Amino acid sequence: MSSRSTVILGTGSYAPERILTNDDLAHMVETSDEWIRTRSGIRERRVAAPNESTSDMAVHAARRALEDAGLTAAEIDLLVVATVTPDMPMPACACLVQHKLGLPTTAACFDLNAACSGFVYALDTACAMIGSGRYRKALVVGVEKLSAVMDWQDRTTCVLFGDGAGAVVVGASSEPDLGLIGTRLGTYGDGADLLYISHGGSNAPSTAESIGRRDHCIRMKGKEVFKLAVRAMDDAARDILEQHQIRADQISLVIPHQANLRIIEAISQYLELPMERFFVNVDRYGNTSAASIPIALDEARKAGRIKPGDLTLLVAFGAGLTYGSALLRW
Numbered sequence: 001m002s003s004r005s006t007v008i009l010g011t012g013s014y015a016p017e018r019i020l021t022n023d024d025l026a027h028m029v030e031t032s033d034e035w036i037r038t039r040s041g042i043r044e045r046r047v048a049a050p051n052e053s054t055s056d057m058a059v060h061a062a063r064r065a066l067e068d069a070g071l072t073a074a075e076i077d078l079l080v081v082a083t084v085t086p087d088m089p090m091p092a093c094a095c096l097v098q099h100k101l102g103l104p105t106t107a108a109c110f111d112l113n114a115a116c117s118g119f120v121y122a123l124d125t126a127c128a129m130i131g132s133g134r135y136r137k138a139l140v141v142g143v144e145k146l147s148a149v150m151d152w153q154d155r156t157t158c159v160l161f162g163d164g165a166g167a168v169v170v171g172a173s174s175e176p177d178l179g180l181i182g183t184r185l186g187t188y189g190d191g192a193d194l195l196y197i198s199h200g201g202s203n204a205p206s207t208a209e210s211i212g213r214r215d216h217c218i219r220m221k222g223k224e225v226f227k228l229a230v231r232a233m234d235d236a237a238r239d240i241l242e243q244h245q246i247r248a249d250q251i252s253l254v255i256p257h258q259a260n261l262r263i264i265e266a267i268s269q270y271l272e273l274p275m276e277r278f279f280v281n282v283d284r285y286g287n288t289s290a291a292s293i294p295i296a297l298d299e300a301r302k303a304g305r306i307k308p309g310d311l312t313l314l315v316a317f318g319a320g321l322t323y324g325s326a327l328l329r330w
């Protein structure tokens, strides 16, 4: 555990203006609003403008989080950007965000790729660095422009994902047992072939042929991912509760990764916690991968669903296959 408490000082989020509804998608691929709603709970998702980059969205969310925390960019000495859709492979998206936000050149800035678990991984990383005493104030951003890696002809994926950004500011507190109480992170690397982008990396650089096959886009074995997602998120939630001797009913709000309403409902059943204790916005945004939890966290806070003293559980699952949970006291 870290030597001092690390707390969330502010949150912010950003969703691109353009809304793509299920009916819009039904004009693009053979699908229907009814199929998408009943299988996933998604009604609409946001799509970034062509000239709106991942770093642009990150900057919007980060500015809002800074404002919420009452801090300026000059006070940030650490930036972790969780994303699988950086503006470009190199340099890191965090470097572009640093420049656009005007963070000090003495700030440590890097990207972290843990797919849909990215925000929980990044929060743990930033809190450990702040807890060490070597950094003072961190920005943790989860952001994705998944529309750029969507195969808009593949109905098994294109109906599920969306774009957006969420951010938090993290700092230290002398008050004990506040903020990040603990995390439980893990990986099933043997499931790497269930959710992936095969081309565009060093193993298989993009070619004219691979682009033609849209191999630079997300592919997924949905049924297998569904089963593993439920199991891993349930395990991650149970483990952390057990580790900290907390009963599920002491959690006032669970903020799960927003991939699919049925996955969230299954976890609610397994944990024997009613759906009222789960924050859900997958209907409005779809799966925004690393952005999903920080957007939900920001909306939950601003809707008054998190009060001082509350225990909140974050739980995520994503490509890798990665998973993670985090327990927060406010």
Ligand SMILES: CC(C)(COP(=O)(O)OP(=O)(O)OC[C@H]1O[C@@H](n2cnc3c(N)ncnc32)[C@H](O)[C@@H]1OP(=O)(O)O)[C@@H](O)C(=O)NCCC(=O)NCCS
Residues within 6 Å of the ligand: 030, 031, 032, 035, 036, 039, 040, 116, 155, 156, 157, 159, 220, 222, 223, 224, 225, 226, 229, 259, 260, 287, 317, 318, 319
């Ligand atoms: C993708 C997912 C919604 C599919 O639901 P499902 O209950 O497994 O699907 P079903 O078995 O009911 O239906 C599959 C059929 O629907 C078809 N189908 C797939 N996408 C469709 C769409 N958008 N519209 C209409 N039909 C579709 C398939 O081709 C398949 O047809 P077939 O049986 O003739 O082969 C579900 O598996 C899922 O959510 N998986 C997890 C995905 C996820 O969350 N990934 C991210 C994790 S971070």
